[in-house]
Amino acid sequence: MSEAKQAQLREKGRLMSASEIERTLVRLAHQIVEKTDGNDSITLVGIKRRGIPLAERLASLIGTIVKKPIQTGVLDIQFYRDDLSTHDVRPVVSEGEIGFDVNARHVVLCDDVLYTGRTIRAALDALFAHGRPSCVQLAVLIDRGHRELPIEATYVGKHVPTSSREIIEVKFREVDNDEQVLLVERVD
Numbered sequence: 001m002s003e004a005k006q007a008q009l010r011e012k013g014r015l016m017s018a019s020e021i022e023r024t025l026v027r028l029a030h031q032i033v034e035k036t037d038g039n040d041s042i043t044l045v046g047i048k049r050r051g052i053p054l055a056e057r058l059a060s061l062i063g064t065i066v067k068k069p070i071q072t073g074v075l076d077i078q079f080y081r082d083d084l085s086t087h088d089v090r091p092v093v094s095e096g097e098i099g100f101d102v103n104a105r106h107v108v109l110c111d112d113v114l115y116t117g118r119t120i121r122a123a124l125d126a127l128f129a130h131g132r133p134s135c136v137q138l139a140v141l142i143d144r145g146h147r148e149l150p151i152e153a154t155y156v157g158k159h160v161p162t163s164s165r166e167i168i169e170v171k172f173r174e175v176d177n178d179e180q181v182l183l184v185e186r187v188d
């Protein structure tokens with residue numbers, strides 16, 4: 001986030017520490033194993049940017065539980081202006097190959113925050129443009145509400161009721177060199 005943008009935000013508190021994130025991911029990994037019943041076709045697909053470390057960490061935890069490697073993939077969702085959207089942006093998938101086979105795979109999309117649901121809608125479009133998964137589920141660290149589409153997560157780390165002025169800032173060491181979840185508020 002740019003310094004100018006950061007200057008308009010006021011920190012309201014910490015929602016999760018590094019150890020709370022770790023414990024939550026362990027719980028989510030066990031829930032995924034329980035619900036997918038050791039399914040060999042499982043692929044954890046991270047949505048850029050912070051969905052990627054989330055997918056990789058969950059895949060590693062699940063791999064340890066089921067004692068076999070878990071396939072991962074990446075989806076890159078770009079944003080562009082869309083005046084029809086409440087937030088003036090609409091997620092789209094960047095062009096190019098998806099980099100993994102989605103056919104007959106049990107895909108678990110992974111993202112740090114679920115908000116309007118538009119990113120996940122774009123991710124679903126991308127998946128089905130590239131093949132036919134057998135099943136698609138969604139894992140998110142934080143569900144903050146305010147959905148604009150009929151999309152819900154299968155696995156949720158933490159439900160955080162928010163106002164529209166508030167923003168969830170997830171920080172992962174792989175992306176941010178920091179590890180915590182913050183609640184901040186726009187002060188403009």
Ligand SMILES: O=P(O)(O)OC[C@H]1O[C@H](OP(=O)(O)OP(=O)(O)O)[C@H](O)[C@@H]1O
Pocket residue numbers: 047048049050051091111112113114115116117118119120
């Ligand atoms: O449900 P939605 O309204 O689509 O919002 C959720 C998306 O917003 C965030 O991405 P952000 O735009 O902050 O990009 P980043 O992860 O690259 O920082 C978050 O990582 C989700 O991907």
Ligand SMILES: O=c1cc[nH]c(=O)[nH]1
Pocket residue numbers: 113115144166167168169170
């Ligand atoms: O609060 C929000 C909303 C969307 N994406 C985020 O990362 N935080």
